[in-house]
């Protein structure tokens with residue numbers, strides 16, 4: 475055990491592997507940890523469909539009015555209380571990569587991205603093999619998106635450009651240890667029925683697009699499979715939304731007599747957005763790998779939740795009191811799905827994450843019947 479004074483330690487459990495355990499008391503809503511990702515990337519379809527986010531930190535690059543016009547297909551053209559839009563004052567800081575023209579929210583993000591991975595991935599020519607790889611990925615992986623080939627490329631580029639490639643390779647290896655068989659099942663889950671042929675297409679696509687020296691261990695057939703599986707199990711979804719930021723600001727700052735107008739507008743806007751893009755497609759979305767956060771196991775009775783506040787920085791928040799010695803857990807299942815039976819939850823986790831859940835709730839319900847109730851079947855179908 476490496477004891478530190480952060481309020482948590484990483485321990486090891488013989489079944490679950492690494493675990494995050496509290497060393498102090500956290501009350502509900504306390505911040506447990508805040509973490510920048512090792513690597514993050516916007517999803518391919520999300521970017522292609524014009525969800526404008528910083529190419530490094532994923533923060534929104536459109537104003538709330540531009541966002542509402544886009545998501546309602548111009549059914550709504552004006553947004554009240556625009557002064558609460560956080561993006562308006564930042565537009566003057568936006569910068570483009572001079573070569574490939576992707577946008578960043580600031581010169582700092584551009585510089586960080588360039589130094590960490592972008593100099594190896596910057597491709598002004600839309601006919602370049604890296605763009606072809608991304609197109610190939612899109613033909614294999616339709617929205618709603620959960621995984622991302624460009625995250626994998628950024629990861630490899632980060633190793634290549636690291637001042638210590640050995641340490642960077644070690645960090646990547648530490649994310650999750652699995653058997654070849656488990657990797658195979660996970661990649662099958664990510665890519666679907668034609669996975670065996672697709673995985674090789676993707677591997678060749680990466681080899682053709684990037685000059686690999688320091689990270690070549692990940693480009694062998696089995697190395698590539700474990701890299702995809704690693705992204706499948708540790709990839710954390712990241713979402714940002716200027717509309718959400720504006721709405722939170724309005725709730726905090728508007729005088730009581732304006733709240734009704736605000737709420738009416740929000741209801742109308744959500745209705746219009748639902749008709750045009752659907753409620754699953756409101757945010758800038760991507761995925762990321764977080765070193766500390768990746769030690770957190772799932773529980774069907776979680777005591778913590780991961781939240782984003784406008785960019786790719788993850789905040790882990792206590793959602794109920796946590797005592798020293800308690801394992802800190804989030805839920806890998808959407809909160810509204812946690813009411814389902816043990817059988818359904820276990821089946822979902824086995825199919826999507828390839829593990830048998832050993833959380834307190836599943837242990838308590840071990841004698842529950844192995845049946846699926848009617849309400850559960852929808853989750854199982856997903």
Ligand SMILES: C[S@@+](CC[C@H](N)C(=O)[O-])C[C@H]1O[C@@H](n2cnc3c(N)ncnc32)[C@H](O)[C@@H]1O
Nearest residue numbers: 490491492650768769770771772829831832833
């Ligand atoms: C993001 S990692 C969490 C850290 C992991 N324990 C490790 O050693 O790297 C996710 C993996 O942890 C294990 N895991 C997470 N929650 C679990 C649970 N409730 N029961 C059993 N295994 C679990 C599974 O192997 C899962 O694929």
